[in-house]
Amino acid sequence: DAGITQSPRYKITETGRQVTLMCHQTWSHSYMFWYRQDLGHGLRLIYYSAAADITDKGEVPDGYVVSRSKTENFPLTLESATRSQTSVYFCASSESDVEQFFGPGTRLTVL
């Protein structure tokens, strides 16, 4: 499928478990981003990447790890999930334009 996809779409896990959220884009965009959306906060940046092997922290990076070995993939890992990480996670990508293109999101619940 062309575009940007995220998997899984829904995930329930337990406190302390490691969880990886996947993001894949077919446009070969250089820039990729991870945001989380919480009630009362809008979308907040977790991590972003300007190219393969180049990543940088955003506003709320604690408890998350990212990697970017291939341009098209940008997985987000919660090393030890906490209840405060219950959220909806959005991946986005961009190239030369100002707008970013968002995936459909992953709704994560940490019990």
Place this chain on the structure above:
Amino acid sequence: DQQVKQNSPSLSVQEGRISILNCDYTNSMFDYFLWYKKYPAEGPTFLISISSIKDKNEDGRFTVFLNKSAKHLSLHIVPSQPGDSAVYFCAASYRRNTPLVFGKGTRLSVIA
């Protein structure tokens, strides 16, 4: 401290009328401003953007106005349609390909 603010959590408008969504920002270094629309269980969809060197940008039924001196922008939707019912996010960026800073969103309901 929030750099992009949408002070109205919700707005209700009749079909056919104008919808005006407002956004304020505090950082004068922002160079681009964007509006996104979001339906439930979907990702945000880009609507329209404006560069800080302009004061107006129009795309069909959507127009964004920027007032730099007031650090204020607004999105006008004319005429409003029931399909426009969604959450609208205002966002800002320092330059192309940099992270977006989002407001909290405004839920627009267009009543038939």
